[in-house]
Amino acid sequence: MKIAITGGKGGTGKSMVSTSLAVEFARKEKTALVDADVECPNNHLLLGIKRKKYITVHQMIPKWDFDKCTRCGKCADVCKQDAIVFVKGKYPAFVKDLCIGCKACLVCCPQNAITETKKEIGIIYTGKNYNVNLISGELKIGELASGEVVSEVRKHSNKISKEIEAEIILVDSAAGVGCPVIASLIGNDYIVAVTEPTPSALHDLKRVLYLADHFGIKAGIIINKFDLAKDFYLEIEKFAKKENISIIGKIPYRKDFVDSTIKMKPVVEINSEYKKIFEEIVNRIKSEKP
Numbered sequence: 001m002k003i004a005i006t007g008g009k010g011g012t013g014k015s016m017v018s019t020s021l022a023v024e025f026a027r028k029e030k031t032a033l034v035d036a037d038v039e040c041p042n043n044h045l046l047l048g049i050k051r052k053k054y055i056t057v058h059q060m061i062p063k064w065d066f067d068k069c070t071r072c073g074k075c076a077d078v079c080k081q082d083a084i085v086f087v088k089g090k091y092p093a094f095v096k097d098l099c100i101g102c103k104a105c106l107v108c109c110p111q112n113a114i115t116e117t118k119k120e121i122g123i124i125y126t127g128k129n130y131n132v133n134l135i136s137g138e139l140k141i142g143e144l145a146s147g148e149v150v151s152e153v154r155k156h157s158n159k160i161s162k163e164i165e166a167e168i169i170l171v172d173s174a175a176g177v178g179c180p181v182i183a184s185l186i187g188n189d190y191i192v193a194v195t196e197p198t199p200s201a202l203h204d205l206k207r208v209l210y211l212a213d214h215f216g217i218k219a220g221i222i223i224n225k226f227d228l229a230k231d232f233y234l235e236i237e238k239f240a241k242k243e244n245i246s247i248i249g250k251i252p253y254r255k256d257f258v259d260s261t262i263k264m265k266p267v268v269e270i271n272s273e274y275k276k277i278f279e280e281i282v283n284r285i286k287s288e289k290p
């Protein structure tokens with residue numbers, strides 16, 4: 001079973017939920033956890049894992065042959081990233097850091113003056129602790145193509161999960177509803193949408209659940225820190241009821257979250273109250289299984 005953990009707004013506790021679920025699933029099943037939040041991966045910190053490099057991720061970038069180039073400027077016209085600067089009568093200038101490797105310039109050049117080369121944009125790491133097999137992607141600082149790194153993480157995590165015969169694959173996605181999130185949601189059997197009782201979190205939750213519906217993936221909601229704003233928590237309950245989406249867990253806020261980060265230990269290993277809550281969430285997900 002492949003489960004994505006998402007939620008829209010950043011800081012709602014997706015990584016805490018992902019690592020806690022992974023530890024609880026791993027007590028009974030072979031479990032892989034994929035950290036697809038490639039701009040800010042932190043699952044390894046919460047699980048106390050020292051990651052090992054698995055593979056380097058490259059992205060295509062164009063290379064110009066100025067012997068063939070007629071200085072027509074078409075490549076600059078098609079580049080939506082403004083990575084090609086063209087001044088009439090001059091050869092195009094390339095701004096490597098802005099290129100996302102879409103290949104539009106290659107396709108449009110009438111002189112075949114552009115060929116492919118590559119640059120390093122990220123690294124995929126692996127590691128293991130608490131019986132959780134972690135596959136973690138990390139975008140290189142300053143690079144833009146996070147969707148590309150997420151796709152590579154997904155590809156390699158599929159391979160690794162097959163090798164270790166993982167029964168449960170959890171995917172911790174980035175915040176928001178952009179390219180990297182969409183790339184990490186596709187192909188999952190179930191979506192866990194993590195939210196908190198605030199207006200902005202509810203707004204983003206609705207967008208994530210819209211995506212889940214669009215891809216035809218069943219979803220359940222976890223309300224983190226539900227006891228910090230009970231009135232707004234009721235708003236989320238009302239919304240979930242109206243949309244017929246299950247609330248599969250409610251997590252109270254305790255100082256243990258801070259301890260978990262400081263001690264680099266999952267919260268379910270620190271406080272038995274959380275262990276019980278996540279055991280129940282695991283059972284709930286299994287019963288909700290599509």
Ligand code: SF4
Binds near residue numbers: 064074075108110113
């Ligand atoms: S499209 Fe081709 S020929 Fe035209 S400026 Fe670009 S590289 Fe040169």
Ligand code: SF4
Binds near residue numbers: 083
């Ligand atoms: S590959 Fe795409 S983003 Fe990169 S320079 Fe060419 S058109 Fe621009």
